[in-house]
Amino acid sequence: MAASAGPEIERLISLLAKLPGLGPRSARRAALALLKRREQLLVPLAASLAETADKVVSCSVCGAPDTRDPCAICADGARDNGLICVVEEAGALWAMERSGAFRGKYHVLGGLLSALDGVGPDQLRVAELVGRVRGGEVREVVLALPATVDGQTTAHYIAERISGPGVEVTSLARGVPVGGELDWLDDGTIVQALRARRPT
Amino acid sequence: MAASAGPEIERLISLLAKLPGLGPRSARRAALALLKRREQLLVPLAASLAETADKVVSCSVCGAPDTRDPCAICADGARDNGLICVVEEAGALWAMERSGAFRGKYHVLGGLLSALDGVGPDQLRVAELVGRVRGGEVREVVLALPATVDGQTTAHYIAERISGPGVEVTSLARGVPVGGELDWLDDGTIVQALRARRPT
Incomplete structure (x- = not known):
């Protein structure tokens, strides 16, 4: 230069x-x-x-960046406290919010488990999530993690840690995206969409 | 959002x-x-x-952004005052400097003439360039403007405005870039490189 x-x-x-x-x-x-x-x-x-x-600080409850602590979503009394959506980063949270389809709370992990990058559960906000679920009010935890090896490893780990009586652990459905053409989709998505086919 | x-x-x-x-x-x-x-x-x-x-301010002589006015290049006594390279933007100036091949001064136009975008000579630093050339010390002006319609229109306009006795107006050579493969070059470049072919 x-x-x-x-x-x-x-x-x-x-x-x-x-x-x-x-x-x-x-x-x-x-x-x-x-x-x-x-x-x-x-x-x-x-x-x-x-x-x-x-x-801007990290919300002490969910980990999302906001100017308030707790953040606007955690402080929103109109949202369902019994439903928590677990995301990797705030970007995924923003995408969920843009969809307008989710009215529960969130939990931002701050990353994914990765043996390659040496990221263990202690580097993520897993203990905080376990604490929220153990609080007793949570009925369902929706895992909205990427369909990658690290994403699925993290999802399995979290499911094991938080599953217990009265708590259902779910994942976002995999399938053909709206407006997606089969020609442009990867094989893995087509396989999963076919396996999960439904009567129309 | x-x-x-x-x-x-x-x-x-x-x-x-x-x-x-x-x-x-x-x-x-x-x-x-x-x-x-x-x-x-x-x-x-x-x-x-x-x-x-x-x-950071614009140099009052050449128009380049710098923290000093005149800028480091205009203030550099070791550089040739008789040679001015005319560029569209500071990005081109930086590229010329990275090449290390030019030891004269610069003149940043701040854009190109464009009938479509309504950019006339008054929006560019043309008058300042004419003033510098009329100053008498300048022997050669190298036009380093893009090989686009607007770039070439601007080059012709400037050449007309500044040409006079004792001032040579030149342009950067067009041809095959170093490391460039013919297969990836546009036809215009190949035509110009062929026309300007030289004995090896």
């Missing part, structure tokens, strides 16, 4: 390059866009990041 | 989505990565953006 861009801009580019989806080249383009749109983009983004760093 | 992510995070996501290379979905992933890596990424990026907004 040329020293001529100045140490401040070089530093900005190297930080932007650490964001998922941006490499060194696209980070330079992003930095240029920021420099060109100073008032519309650079200044507001700087303020927004500072505010996020300052105000 | 779910209101549950909180207005601060929603605002951060919508600002990130305005960066080139990031859409709404990858902006959410970037926001998640920032929230997960608070001390390593979120806080330093907020500080870096604030510093950039605070310190």
